[in-house]
Amino acid sequence: MKKVTEIFDQKPRTFSFEFFPPKTPKGLERLYQTAEALAGKADFFNVTYGAGGSSSKATFEIVVELQKRFNLPVVHHFTCIKHKYDEIRQRLEQFKQADIKNILALRGDPPADDPDYVQGPDEPHYAYELIRMIREHGDFFAIGVPGFPEGHPNTPTKELDSKYLKVKQDAGADFVITQLFFDNNIYYEFRDRVRKVGVTLRLIPGILIITDYPKLIDFCKTCSATIPDFIKERFEPVADNPEETRKRGIDWAIQQCQDLLDNGCPGLHFYCLNKTEPVTTVYNALDKD
Ligand SMILES: Cc1cc2nc3c(=O)[nH]c(=O)nc-3n(C[C@H](O)[C@H](O)[C@H](O)COP(=O)(O)OP(=O)(O)OC[C@H]3O[C@@H](n4cnc5c(N)ncnc54)[C@H](O)[C@@H]3O)c2cc1C
Numbered sequence: 001m002k003k004v005t006e007i008f009d010q011k012p013r014t015f016s017f018e019f020f021p022p023k024t025p026k027g028l029e030r031l032y033q034t035a036e037a038l039a040g041k042a043d044f045f046n047v048t049y050g051a052g053g054s055s056s057k058a059t060f061e062i063v064v065e066l067q068k069r070f071n072l073p074v075v076h077h078f079t080c081i082k083h084k085y086d087e088i089r090q091r092l093e094q095f096k097q098a099d100i101k102n103i104l105a106l107r108g109d110p111p112a113d114d115p116d117y118v119q120g121p122d123e124p125h126y127a128y129e130l131i132r133m134i135r136e137h138g139d140f141f142a143i144g145v146p147g148f149p150e151g152h153p154n155t156p157t158k159e160l161d162s163k164y165l166k167v168k169q170d171a172g173a174d175f176v177i178t179q180l181f182f183d184n185n186i187y188y189e190f191r192d193r194v195r196k197v198g199v200t201l202r203l204i205p206g207i208l209i210i211t212d213y214p215k216l217i218d219f220c221k222t223c224s225a226t227i228p229d230f231i232k233e234r235f236e237p238v239a240d241n242p243e244e245t246r247k248r249g250i251d252w253a254i255q256q257c258q259d260l261l262d263n264g265c266p267g268l269h270f271y272c273l274n275k276t277e278p279v280t281t282v283y284n285a286l287d288k289d
Pocket residue numbers: 047048049050051052077078079105106107108109125126127128145146147152153154155156164167177178179180206
């Protein structure tokens with residue numbers, strides 16, 4: 001299986017789609033149907049990892065199955081919180097044996113049922129330690145990391161956040177996928193800020209298409225992403241009208257994505273929520289040349 005970095009070497013822009021492990025067999029079936037519909041458009045897929053490792057088996061199995069069915073690289077998200085060093089070493093060996101060569105390395109958040117969890121001495125405290133462990137395998141793995149255009153919610157300043165990203169680059173990270181944002185200026189400012197401290201990594205914007213405004217408000221609270229006024233003005237009046245929300249969500253996403261592509265972004269990463277639509281409509285509407 002290819003590493004995504006090999007694709008980056010050949011393509012200035014990539015298009016990728018992120019799945020989460022569903023809770024039911026029906027949800028899993030839908031995930032594979034969606035993957036089939038998107039495979040012709042995707043350079044790679046991602047599969048998330050439940051907080052604290054709660055979905056570790058499911059994530060692994062889905063990554064293996066997607067790679068087998070579609071012969072596309074799949075980035076396995078891997079959070080190190082609540083994982084001891086020994087377990088991480090074992091998991092990396094398991095990934096190698098399964099031909100999983102792409103990892104999104106995160107510390108992760110404490111699980112909801114243990115929000116005050118503090119790591120012990122036999123566990124990594126920060127994502128850069130996990131990256132170093134992955135790099136003990138040389139260049140076998142391509143390593144992605146999350147990027148926070150508005151700064152990580154628990155980092156005191158954006159400048160410090162940029163420096164922590166540089167630490168991850170120095171530890172061996174290869175690329176960044178960002179948290180969602182709606183105001184592209186937030187991404188452009190992030191790009192300028194991290195470049196100033198020497199981060200040269202590919203910064204792939206993470207895109208969420210708005211289809212459910214009340215849910216979006218809740219989600220943005222948990223990840224501290226700003227909902228700009230122009231989004232509120234567009235979506236608040238139709239919050240209880242799913243059809244109109246979806247239409248406006250598609251229109252906005254097309255504008256947002258086209259602006260990013262026209263301004264030098266190295267592709268787009270869609271949080272597709274395991275659904276074929278509306279991501280296919282948005283993708284098809286973009287001028288990608
Ligand atoms: C694209 C993307 C994908 C995601 N996928 C998942 C997923 O699959 N599963 C999941 O559970 N969560 C996922 N998340 C959420 C993510 O786990 C949380 O946002 C988490 O808090 C991120 O931790 P991190 O990897 O940035 O950790 P770190 O970089 O370790 O940062 C965690 C905290 O430590 C501090 N810190 C970092 N480096 C240093 C340092 N060198 N010295 C001192 N302090 C430092 C930071 O200020 C921050 O507050 C994803 C987020 C994004 C943007």
